[in-house]
Amino acid sequence: MVKHIVTFKLSGSTKERAAVALRFAEALKALPGQIECLESIEVGINENPAEDWDVVLTATLPSLADVAVYAAHPAHVAAASIIAGCKAARACVDYTVG
Numbered sequence: 001m002v003k004h005i006v007t008f009k010l011s012g013s014t015k016e017r018a019a020v021a022l023r024f025a026e027a028l029k030a031l032p033g034q035i036e037c038l039e040s041i042e043v044g045i046n047e048n049p050a051e052d053w054d055v056v057l058t059a060t061l062p063s064l065a066d067v068a069v070y071a072a073h074p075a076h077v078a079a080a081s082i083i084a085g086c087k088a089a090r091a092c093v094d095y096t097v098g
Contacts, residue, residue: 001039001097004059004067009052009089020086021045021055027079028057034075037066055083060097067094 008024010017025043032038039060046054061067070076 002061002064002067002094003097004057004061004070004092004094006057006059006090006092007053008055008083008087010054010083010086011088012086014049017054017086018045020083024055024079024082027082031070031073031075031079035070035073037061037069053089064094064096 010020012020022045025045028041028043032041039062041057041059043055043057046056059067059070061070
């Protein structure tokens, strides 16, 4: 099993970032029903104004190859397009569990 953890820093005002983060989170949470290899996804929106990153997701997939399938899936690409215009930074870690 692979954990796929991604954090996003968005640009714009606090209000703009919050609105985009909410739309993005809702789209991500719908993905397990659309992408067969995606076992689960948890999405969090930062509530701490002292921190710089806006959104984090933790997804569980069977293998690293499935991470690539997930990333290329049209539903994931559509979700990612929600933040395309305001994504200031992205960081990712993929690791095997067990």
